[in-house]
Amino acid sequence: MEDATKNHVGSFPPGKKITVVFVLGGPGSGKGTQCAKIVDQYGFTHLSAGDLLREESKSNTEQGMMIKNIMHEGKLVPSDIIVKLLLKAMLQSGSDKFLIDGFPRNEENRQAYEKIINIEPEFVLFVECPKEELERRILNRNQGRDDDNIDTIRRRFDVFQEATLPVVQHYEKRGKLRRVDGAKSADAVFEDVKGIFSEMNTKANRGSSMSRAQGNPFKRFLDLFCGELLWDAGSEKLIVDRSNVKKGGNFISSIQLRRRQQLWSTGRGKNECFQVEPLKLRTGGRGKNKGLSFWPYAAVFTVTMPAFLVCQERIAAAVHGGALDVPGELATQSIREPLFLTPRPGDLTCTELKVAPSHAAVLYVSRGKGREDVVLAIRRRRGLSPALRFRRFAFAALFLTLVVLQRWSWLLLRGFGARVSSSRLAGAVAAVCCCLHPSLCVRLASSASDGLPLSLCCAPTLSLMRLISDATVCFMVRGRQVR
Numbered sequence: 001m002e003d004a005t006k007n008h009v010g011s012f013p014p015g016k017k018i019t020v021v022f023v024l025g026g027p028g029s030g031k032g033t034q035c036a037k038i039v040d041q042y043g044f045t046h047l048s049a050g051d052l053l054r055e056e057s058k059s060n061t062e063q064g065m066m067i068k069n070i071m072h073e074g075k076l077v078p079s080d081i082i083v084k085l086l087l088k089a090m091l092q093s094g095s096d097k098f099l100i101d102g103f104p105r106n107e108e109n110r111q112a113y114e115k116i117i118n119i120e121p122e123f124v125l126f127v128e129c130p131k132e133e134l135e136r137r138i139l140n141r142n143q144g145r146d147d148d149n150i151d152t153i154r155r156r157f158d159v160f161q162e163a164t165l166p167v168v169q170h171y172e173k174r175g176k177l178r179r180v181d182g183a184k185s186a187d188a189v190f191e192d193v194k195g196i197f198s199e200m201n202t203k204a205n206r207g208s209s210m211s212r213a214q215g216n217p218f219k220r221f222l223d224l225f226c227g228e229l230l231w232d233a234g235s236e237k238l239i240v241d242r243s244n245v246k247k248g249g250n251f252i253s254s255i256q257l258r259r260r261q262q263l264w265s266t267g268r269g270k271n272e273c274f275q276v277e278p279l280k281l282r283t284g285g286r287g288k289n290k291g292l293s294f295w296p297y298a299a300v301f302t303v304t305m306p307a308f309l310v311c312q313e314r315i316a317a318a319v320h321g322g323a324l325d326v327p328g329e330l331a332t333q334s335i336r337e338p339l340f341l342t343p344r345p346g347d348l349t350c351t352e353l354k355v356a357p358s359h360a361a362v363l364y365v366s367r368g369k370g371r372e373d374v375v376l377a378i379r380r381r382r383g384l385s386p387a388l389r390f391r392r393f394a395f396a397a398l399f400l401t402l403v404v405l406q407r408w409s410w411l412l413l414r415g416f417g418a419r420v421s422s423s424r425l426a427g428a429v430a431a432v433c434c435c436l437h438p439s440l441c442v443r444l445a446s447s448a449s450d451g452l453p454l455s456l457c458c459a460p461t462l463s464l465m466r467l468i469s470d471a472t473v474c475f476m477v478r479g480r481q482v483r
């Protein structure tokens with residue numbers, strides 16, 4: 001199903017930054033009203049899931065009739081239909097900022113969106129309004145809508161409570177929910193909405209730690225990993241507790257693997273790969289911050305989004321019996337963006353991600369129950385070019401300076417009686433060692449697992465990683481390197 005969707009509808013150019021905001025709320029809560037105002041003020045492209053379906057229901061097709069009937073009953077249209085319509089509308093608009101109104105309406109919608117479109121929403125605007133007010137507004141709406149009658153309104157409200165509220169809670173747990181009181185006047189509600197959107201813009205401009213998502217691939221990477229991709233495989237699921245990400249503090253978050261007490265560890269396992277280990281082998285993290293910093297994943301940085309998407313295509317082709325034809329430029333492409341690790345539609349499943357010293361990332365993809373049908377390895381180049389060596393030393397020197405500065409600031413702050421975390425110093429020292437070590441990424445991952453200072457973890461470090469790491473992409477099918 002998803003395959004067909006992708007093939008017929010298309011997809012966004014790899015690597016393009018797309019901003020999505022979901023707008024949720026009961027029927028008649030004023031989602032459409034607020035969206036119109038947001039579009040005026042902030043220039044988003046507004047896509048109302050309900051409007052898209054109403055438009056589709058007008059078509060004289062079997063699907064059109066089906067949608068019409070479902071909407072008349074106040075029930076929810078199957079997810080593949082609405083997600084496909086959304087993707088089509090998004091692509092046709094040519095925009096890169098979307099306000100998606102009235103979607104996702106249930107968990108199935110959300111999962112279908114994540115499988116097919118998979119653009120993490122910036123946040124979810126939730127317009128709250130009491131039931132009586134909703135009824136009153138809809139009955140006064142006078143848009144001639146087939147479903148604006150008291151019976152359907154009540155059913156829509158029940159659906160909202162039973163199916164949509166769990167989605168709202170999902171985003172709340174992930175710190176993505178922004179509530180506004182929709183019972184106020186439309187203008188008063190918009191004042192609150194403006195506060196939320198302005199905060200998003202300011203943070204993006206300021207490049208603050210919280211919403212670095214805009215331009216920071218590290219954050220995007222983190223979001224991807226924190227999302228569903230790690231790990232829907234089998235019964236395991238990694239949950240990232242963002243409440244532990246301290247603003248301005250170390251960029252550490254605890255990761256709990258719910259069903260099995262395992263997590264990604266920096267400990268070495270078989271084949272010198274970093275892999276999922278039992279909890280007791282976990283390294284790094286203390287007290288409330290028990291768990292991993294995100295540094296272990298730094299090793300996985302070194303994959304371009306475009307390269308990876310192309311890789312995924314190739315893997316899909318290989319798995320489905322096609323030839324695995326890797327273009328030369330891809331095989332030697334420098335890796336500049338984080339790994340984008342979502343299972344491709346169809347029967348491909350990402351089962352495991354390992355990080356080995358010689359490989360920036362290795363992705364095992366299995367078909368059905370079989371394992372390791374196709375392996376994508378993203379390898380560091382053998383040997384370092386003189387230019388790369390020079391850059392590494394230059395950065396080591398830079399970090400040494402940082403260490404000195406850290407020490408200075410430490411002394412200064414001590415003078416003022418402030419408490420200063422020693423892990424900053426440790427982080428900087430670790431970073432210097434990493435710069436000098438040949439297997440940079442992996443070393444960085446293992447030695448700095450206690451979390452580097454935020455300043456080192458974000459944009460500057462990313463740039464550094466890009467400058468001093470270099471990787472190539474190669475493919476292996478059933479253990480045999482193809483290219």
Ligand SMILES: Nc1ncnc2c1ncn2[C@@H]1O[C@H](COP(=O)(O)OP(=O)(O)O)[C@@H](O)[C@H]1O
Nearest residue numbers: 027028029030031032033137141182184185186
């Ligand atoms: N804050 C508000 N106060 C009073 N009426 C409102 C408010 N927001 C919207 N409305 C009215 O309520 C009705 C439903 O609003 P609409 O934006 O269509 O809701 P939704 O898109 O959530 O179904 C419309 O007639 C609209 O004019």
Ligand SMILES: O=c1ccn([C@@H]2O[C@H](COP(=O)(O)OP(=O)(O)O)[C@@H](O)[C@H]2O)c(=O)[nH]1
Nearest residue numbers: 027028049050071074075076077102103105
């Ligand atoms: O993702 C969606 C969005 C809407 N709908 C259908 O479209 C109707 C109207 O939705 P809309 O958002 O236009 O109106 P609201 O109910 O919020 O007033 C709903 O009752 C559902 O039947 C759906 O099935 N899936």
